Amino acid sequence: MKIGLDMMGGDFAPLEAVKGVHLYLSGHDKPADLFLVGDQPQIEKLLAEYQVPSGHLTIVHADEVIDMHEHPTRALKEKQKSSIAIGFQLLASGKMDAFISAGNTGAMLVGALFSIKALEGVLRPVISTVIPKENGSTGILVDAGLNADCKPEQLNQFAVMGSVYAQLMFGIEKPRVALINVGEEEGKGNLLAQATYTLLKENKHIHFTGNIEGRDLLLDKADVMVCEGFMGNVILKMAESLYEITHRKKIQHEYFERFNFEIYGGTPVLGVAKPVIIGHGISHSIAFKNMIQVAQKMIDKNVLAKMKEELEN
Numbered sequence: 096m097k098i099g100l101d102m103m104g105g106d107f108a109p110l111e112a113v114k115g116v117h118l119y120l121s122g123h124d125k126p127a128d129l130f131l132v133g134d135q136p137q138i139e140k141l142l143a144e145y146q147v148p149s150g151h152l153t154i155v156h157a158d159e160v161i162d163m164h165e166h167p168t169r170a171l172k173e174k175q176k177s178s179i180a181i182g183f184q185l186l187a188s189g190k191m192d193a194f195i196s197a198g199n200t201g202a203m204l205v206g207a208l209f210s211i212k213a214l215e216g217v218l219r220p221v222i223s224t225v226i227p228k229e230n231g232s233t234g235i236l237v238d239a240g241l242n243a244d245c246k247p248e249q250l251n252q253f254a255v256m257g258s259v260y261a262q263l264m265f266g267i268e269k270p271r272v273a274l275i276n277v278g279e280e281e282g283k284g285n286l287l288a289q290a291t292y293t294l295l296k297e298n299k300h301i302h303f304t305g306n307i308e309g310r311d312l313l314l315d316k317a318d319v320m321v322c323e324g325f326m327g328n329v330i331l332k333m334a335e336s337l338y339e340i341t342h343r344k345k346i347q348h349e350y351f352e353r354f355n356f357e358i359y360g361g362t363p364v365l366g367v368a369k370p371v372i373i374g375h376g377i378s379h380s381i382a383f384k385n386m387i388q389v390a391q392k393m394i395d396k397n398v399l400a401k402m403k404e405e406l407e408n
Contacts, residue, residue: 104198115383
């Protein structure tokens with residue numbers, strides 16, 4: 096298993112990426128082989144400084160870095176020697192099995208869509224995020240911000256991909272799928288919600304339980320919550336603010352600690368041919384370690400192949 100890590104992506108790169116690699120390697124007896132893509136002199140200096148064992152590491156030098164605010168498509172085209180561009184070249188050529196970055200989100204999405212392509216039959220890939228439930232369980236929100244405008248058929252596929260992810264990654268045997276809406280009753284919502292409800296209700300590949308409202312998101316009403324990316328991103332950013340507010344006001348409670356994005360690593364792109372994990376720009380070592388673990392588990396569980404199988408049948 097070969098997992099690539101963009102060492103130059105993120106506000107605290109490459110230091111926190113190196114520390115994350117150290118945490119990952121120190122916690123595994125049989126770790127994956129890691130391809131560290133970035134400025135080789137900087138990476139080697141930090142690896143030596145933090146005494147990171149080199150047995151499972153390969154450094155791939157990259158002369159350039161795509162900055163956070165660069166135009167994604169233009170940057171990938173013009174910076175072929177950047178860490179993100181080289182990472183996707185290695186992924187597309189089969190030299191790596193997964194790729195991780197906390198760098199330019201747009202460039203990661205463009206690379207995922209055009210370098211390794213969507214799974215056959217996927218109308219649009221989607222990103223998911225974890226929603227901590229009040230009772231200690233975990234929910235999945237799809238779409239968390241990739242597709243602002245959607246059609247019912249796309250939301251129907253998001254439900255299938257989210258269901259497979261919840262089943263394999265979180266061990267939920269029969270994930271409950273619900274549509275986020277302004278009311279619980281069938282027939283509620285705008286035209287998109289009404290049309291999507293009909294498709295979800297007829298979808299034999301999921302366990303659809305109906306609509307849920309905003310007040311239900313943090314309760315144990317559903318395992319997979321489906322919406323278009325505009326609404327999903329609003330929900331995601333609001334959830335992130337809960338963690339920030341509790342820390343600012345020094346409110347200590349184990350539930351609110353579960354809103355710390357670092358413990359989940361990053362956001363997987365669902366519906367593309369190989370695992371691509373996108374991290375938050377302010378990721379620290381714990382987030383990098385967990386991103387590697389998410390990628391490793393996706394490969395171990397063959398998540399994307401299972402999604403393809405469900406969508407084809």
